[in-house]
Amino acid sequence: MCRRPYSAAGGRCVRQSALRSRASWGPNRRSAYRAMGFRTAIDDFGAGFAGLGLLTKFQPDIVKLDMDLIRGIDRDTIKQVVVRNTLEMLRDLGIRPVCEGVETADEYAALVDLGVELMQGYLFAKPALAQRPQVTWPQLGRARATGGAGTR
Known part of the structure; x- marks a missing residue:
């Protein structure tokens, strides 16, 4: 969903549905968008679809990991393995990861331990339209004292 564009360049954004309907999202198109x-x-x-x-087919600047991968990551070793390897893959591709849906300090601590720098979720702020x-x-x-970091 594009509520806020990543750039002030005309206030436009490209939605995932547009990616599904276009076969040629190659390097030239990405370069043109980055130039703007x-x-x-x-x-x-x-x-x-976002897998x-x-x-x-499409290597973006940013990948936002779905909240289902993040919820309870401090207690779920399978999620920890999946997210740790996904983060490594994204770093190898030069893509910045964002973890969405962080709701507890224990999830936050587990993600910090995995090297995550960008996160969003109710733990940090509730959505607000009329004000910041x-x-x-x-x-x-x-969070770490309560055993929230999980295992690697």
Whole structure:
């Protein structure tokens, strides 16, 4: 969903549905968008259409990992393995990962341990339309003290 463009270049964005309907999203098109100041992203990576198949055809600037991969990651070793290897793959491809749906300090601590720098979710701020949301940062030491980092 494009609520806010990544660039002020005309206030336009490209939706995933446009990617499905176009066969040629090659390097020339990406270069043209980048030259105009746009950045591209895949949202909800790991759910539905936004998976490895799309990534083989289209390498964006940013990939947002779906919240289903993130929820409970501090307690789920399978999710930890999947996310850790996904993050490594994205780094190898030069793509910045964003983890969405972070709701607990323990999830935050587990993601920090995995090297995640960009996160979003209710833990930090609730959505607000009329004003800028109040942002909070969890105390990382307290989350780790409660055993929230999980295993690697």
